Amino acid sequence: MSISQGGEAAATAGTARVRAVLAVKPRWGERAVLGSLVLCALLSVATTVAIVVALLEPTIAFFRHVSPIEFLTTTEWSPLFSDPEFGVLPLLSATLVLTAIALCVALPFGLGSAIYLSEYASPRTRGLVKPTLEVLAGIPTVVFGFFALTFLTPLLQDVWFLPGDPPGVFNALSAGLVMGVMIIPTVASLAEDAMAAVPHDMRAGSFALGATKLSTTVRVVVPAALSGIVAAFILGVSRAIGETMIVTIASGGTPNLSFDPAEAMQTMTAFIAAAGIGDQPTGSVGYQTIFAVGTTLFAITFLMNMLSVRIVRRYREVYE
Amino acid sequence: MSDLAGPNPAPEGLYAQPARAAEVLGRQRLRERAKNALFRGLLLFSLLLGVVALVVLLADVLDRGLGHVWQVVTSFPSGLPARAGAQSAIMGTIWLMALVALFTIPVGVGAAVYLEEYADRSRRWNRLIEVNIQNLAAVPSIVYGILGLGFLVRGFVGLGQTLLAGALTLSLLVLPTVIIASREALRSVPDSIRHGSLALGATPWQTTWRQVLPAAIPGIATGTILGLSRAIGEAAPLILLGALTFVTFNPEGLNSAFTALPIQIFNWISRPQDEFKLLAAGAILVLLVILLSMNAFAIWMRSRYQKRW
Amino acid sequence: MRHRGLAALTVGALALGVAACGGSANGETSSSDAGGKLSGTIKLDGSSTVAPLSEAAAEMFQADNPGVRVTVGTSGTGGGFEKFCNAETDISDASRQIEADEVDACKKAGIAYEEVQVANDGLSVVVNKANDWVTCLTVPQLRKIWEKGSKLDNWNQVDASFPDKELELFGPGTDSGTFDYFTGAVNGEEGNSRTDYQATEDDNVTVQGVAGSEGGLGYFGLSYYEQNQDKLKVVQVDGGSGCVTPSKETVQDGSYKPLSRPLFVYPSDKALARPEVQAFTKFYLDNAERIAAQALFVPLTADQEAASRQKVDSLAKG
Incomplete structure (x- = not known):
């Protein structure tokens, strides 16, 4: 990879650079690293999904019992x-x-x-x-x-x-x-x-x-x-x-x-x-x-x- | 001064009256100095507020608890204040912190590295992850308790009311803080470092591992300190998970029943007998000592790797 | 790189240190039966009111039987029942009786249990130490103060002879068994209460509130009054047959009404099949007086004790 390619791609400091590198010669070590890093990031998404799931069912049950309007406007x-x-x-x-x-x-x-x-x-x-x-x-x-x-x-x-x-x-x-x-x-x-x-x-x-x-x-x-x-x-x-x-x-x-x-x-x-x-x-x-x-x-x-x-x-x- | 009208034009305005000019500039300099001094004073005041608050709190806790620390460390919980201690809670807290650090540092830094170094910021998916993480930082700790109970203790993962479930729940609680701080640390590393490394032929991972991360260690250490500090003081999620308030043995492994210092402290504060409140103060001191040792290690790491560009 | 080695060394040392510290109160690290015939783990969870009783029982029992591990949690009466009916605990601590939904849940899970009374408590009504105008309140007066929709905010509205002093109310929150019992006994329905009082989950805070406010009035378990007699004054309660001061005697003989309440544990049949649980439950009742004294509650009367024993026996057999 030439220096000018590096300089140009680095302006966005993102996928462009990574793709440029990986496209030249696939390095499996690099891909494995990328994969595990993605997993780490996805864990946060998984946590949110889990929280939403844990919260959702009882919330829906609650709103069947109490209307959302009442919930949001009553003052007591x-x-x-x-x-x-x-x-x-x-x-x-x-x-x-x-x-x-x-x-x-x-x-x-x-x-x-x-x-x-x-x-x-x-x-x-x-x-x-x-x-x-x-x-x-x-x-x-x-x-x-x-x-x-x-x-x-x-x-x-x-x-x-x-x-x-x-x-x-x-x-x-x-x-x-x-x-x-x-x-x-x-x-x-x-x-x-x-x-x-x-x-x-x-x-x-x-x-x-x-x-x-x-x-x-x-x-x-x-x-x-x-x-x-x-x-x-x-x-x-x-x-x-x-x-x-x-x-x-x-x-x-x-x-x-x-x-x-x-x-x-x-x-x-x-x-x-x-x-x-x-x-x-x-x-x-x-x-x-x-x-x-x-x-x-x-x-x-x-x-x-x-x-x-x-x-x-x-x-x-x-x-x- | 107006535009140059030829070589050595006659000085105009204030500059034509050197004596008066000196006076005005002198006053301006004085005003500037006063402003600077005032600014500095205000900043110092801000700093002192936090420090003074800490000193007042510590003085109160020390006064009440110092005499009881030995009993707290060596005895196990009991209904009688003369015999009660918190050794099981101390060991529980230490185990929990070790596990939380072990889990959050690699995962948190990994996520931060992905988001900063590899992800394409213009894609909506990655922006969503960013917002998601910031959102998780605001979720009250007790919701993490509900999450842990539903997914880690029962349900999907089914670990039961064990130390490991508690540690994982706390890790999830702390992870957003570590990720956010690590991201800022990575962002602060100048791009020239990355360019230089890539220019010399290193792969993105080599660049990250050998250049960017070491430079970002101070910020990552700060994030870890903040995260662990929060985890060490949390009681509510652990109670929901099944951390107990009465355990007379130290944790025996990842599958052990357990308790933790904040739970014991809260339990003692709520008892009617006054002596328990003194014991609670002692337990708080022990907690602070554990916290300080963790922090000392992280601070050592931070100062060792601190670079000023 | 040299710092990697140092970091690894530190982590290793930490791990070793932690692993080496697997001690326990009795010096036992495994549940083998050295030192006592019994071994195993007994799990209790539930009301934070009843927890001091179970803890006292656990402590005394473990002193005699070092091979047994007894743990006590405080997830609340409701939380405790949830775990109990999920077969996650052996005995549930409760400051109220089990409710219909919980009964169903246990039935569905095939868990049979018995309601075993282990102690009594007297809910005490307290006022500020400087309060010299009230010595006794009738239940109708308490009801007027505390019932739903009540707008009383001055002592002279409670009784015309009382001075013109602002009435400030403190008490437990809606999740407390104390709240349930008090509202049920005074206002006739659990949960029936005015909503504008200073609610807290921690009775020590109620102590502080009443002690800091001249016109303060609050209620909690007897032990919190007895530990704070220097700051508070207790009010006699007239349940229809005269003014009665709460004390061990008046709670036991039933004259302090309607604010005497029973405290329960609920053992499951599966748990009682194990010898260590049976021994523990028997121990709990045999030593009920000592346990109640340590936990600052009112012990069972002889009749109550006999009734409890019978229930345990029938569950163990059946």
């Missing part, structure tokens, strides 16, 4: 009480509120930490602080939940200065803040790796043109690492939506259609956890609600991810 969720109501909106609003609070903490602080570690910190500091942050990621979520409940909530109750009632024993604010702190390492670690991988020539070039460190960081490094940073953000959002233990323990088990963070509210994941580890006989409507809510969660994250992949693709800058 009390499926396991004796006179059940099946409106998913309270769970949905709670998931939204908690995710929003968590992201307000995790995204700016995560990115800020990442920028500091990548651009300003000495290698020794970086080597010390980055692992410390990663320890934060390993603390069991149960511990965070109880920390929110027993330490943060009383603290918030004491220093509450905003209008409206101070937060009660369960409230979305404590859970959201703690969840945000828990997600910081995820965002920071990945974003930092992305920025560390930006070639130094770019920074050098920027400095040579007289830019300050601030300008270089904000206008050169961050845009170059944008794909990685956005991936870090998306992973952070995914974590926030799917988090179960912290919200169960600190935000409570009472569904509540409200956007006031000082109130208690039950998210979709908290409901699934509470009902899933509980006493519902298999096959009952109560049991099926778990799957219906699970499917809703799955659908929402799917749509959100499709959107974000499209956005990332558009703004990703490729250097070299």
Whole structure:
């Protein structure tokens, strides 16, 4: 294969190059490798299929019992009480509120930490602080939940200065803040790796043109690492939506259609956890609600991810 | 400055008044420096939030649990707080983490390599896989528990309520994180490296194995750390699968019944007796030590292979 | 490449270390019968309320019979029955009686069982320590507070003599056997309850909620009150024959009504055919008092114990 062929094909860094190589002289080792790699990738598809299959049957059974319109528009969720109501909106609003609070903490602080570690910190500091942050990621979520409940909530109750009632024993604010702190390492670690991988020539070039460190960081490094940073953000959002233990323990088990963070509210994941580890006989409507809510969660994250992949693709800058 | 009007034109505007120019530029430089300092301060503040939160949490846990760590490590679960420990849970967690690492690293990196190096990005099939993986990262852990129960414990694979089923379920939970992080790591390797290798006559796999992957190890290590950190603290899916809360023996093989530290911690926290909460703090410390050792290894790998281009 | 060798060495060392640590509480690594005549594994699963009882029984039994492995899971009463009727467990822990669907499932799988009572519990109604206006509540009053659709949010609505203090309610979630029993006993129907109280699966959190709120009111098992007497005050309940404080005696003699409840285990006939399971079940009942004491529950009365023994015998024979 000639160098020019390689240079041209490498522009897409994809099948073109592989096909060019394989067409010249089939290397069975290469084909075997390709095959096993495809299998690895397909495993993720198999997992999704399995999840969909596991979720689908009870969900369909549920929707035969409760109309989807009722499910999506009723404002009360009390499926396991004796006179059940099946409106998913309270769970949905709670998931939204908690995710929003968590992201307000995790995204700016995560990115800020990442920028500091990548651009300003000495290698020794970086080597010390980055692992410390990663320890934060390993603390069991149960511990965070109880920390929110027993330490943060009383603290918030004491220093509450905003209008409206101070937060009660369960409230979305404590859970959201703690969840945000828990997600910081995820965002920071990945974003930092992305920025560390930006070639130094770019920074050098920027400095040579007289830019300050601030300008270089904000206008050169961050845009170059944008794909990685956005991936870090998306992973952070995914974590926030799917988090179960912290919200169960600190935000409570009472569904509540409200956007006031000082109130208690039950998210979709908290409901699934509470009902899933509980006493519902298999096959009952109560049991099926778990799957219906699970499917809703799955659908929402799917749509959100499709959107974000499209956005990332558009703004990703490729250097070299 | 306007376009050049010939050799050595007379200086205009600010440049004609050197003294004033120096003053203005000096002020600008000061403003720039202030902005830079403020920016740096804000970043440092962001960093400190996470670190301070960790220190506060650790201080609380250490204060409560340090005295009980020995009992937690050497005894087995019991109804009496004076006798209770979590050795079976500790061994269960260690076995689980080892198996999860063994499974997710090759499969996760393999999938990432396929998606980054071999797949044709313009085909819809590959885009779907991408979205699919990101979606899986957001699925709550308990849904993985349902999945494991339906397919791994019963049904298709039928492993029963064993250590292997638990490890595989956790691996599926963690796989999306590892894949996403590995992909970013692979993306960050400059294409010039690949071009150079191919130009010298290497096959795509040789290029990947000998040039791209070693360069991507830091990012892959980060992804693995994040993934394993999550897996080590998960209780809900394991409970659904049949990890028990009361086991008085260490795991004896892949087919053994088992328990894990987060389950034991959650169980102890929910007991009425206050002494159990102290034991729970001790168990949390043990969990963090295990986590730190795993991380230390991965960090060593990361720093060893870290390259700055 | 030299780092490959090092990596392999590390993995190997780790594997060896893990394999070498296959110990157990009794130093046994196989289920041979050295040290006790019996051997085998007994699997229990089900209610997290009953689990402390089964754990206490398992612990004591294993001390005498080191060859037997007893494991206890907490998938919930419903989850436990599901596994039980799937022949995945030997004994199911339950804080409520088995329901119709579950009965059918077991019948279809050909699993016969018996409902064996192993202890009693008294559901306690608690208020904040600073609450000095209430000492006793009647069942109709409790019903007014807790029934479906109730909008009571102030103590003076419960009884005109009570002061003007906000009523804050805490309790277990809908998946708890405690919830089922309380709503059935007080509101007349399981699951019949107002929905706007602070629900939690962890009774310790209810403790915290009531202790932190002046007008707080909550309910849970007796053990959670007894362990937190410094933070909470228990309310007497009038079930129609006077105000009664929950205690071991009043639960056993039936005077604390209607909030005394039985706790069950369900052994299967197939399991009881094995000698170690038979021995374990017998042990459970022989030592019921000691086990209940360790698990902080109210032990069986002599009559209840005799009835349970009879059920086990009939299942073992039949």
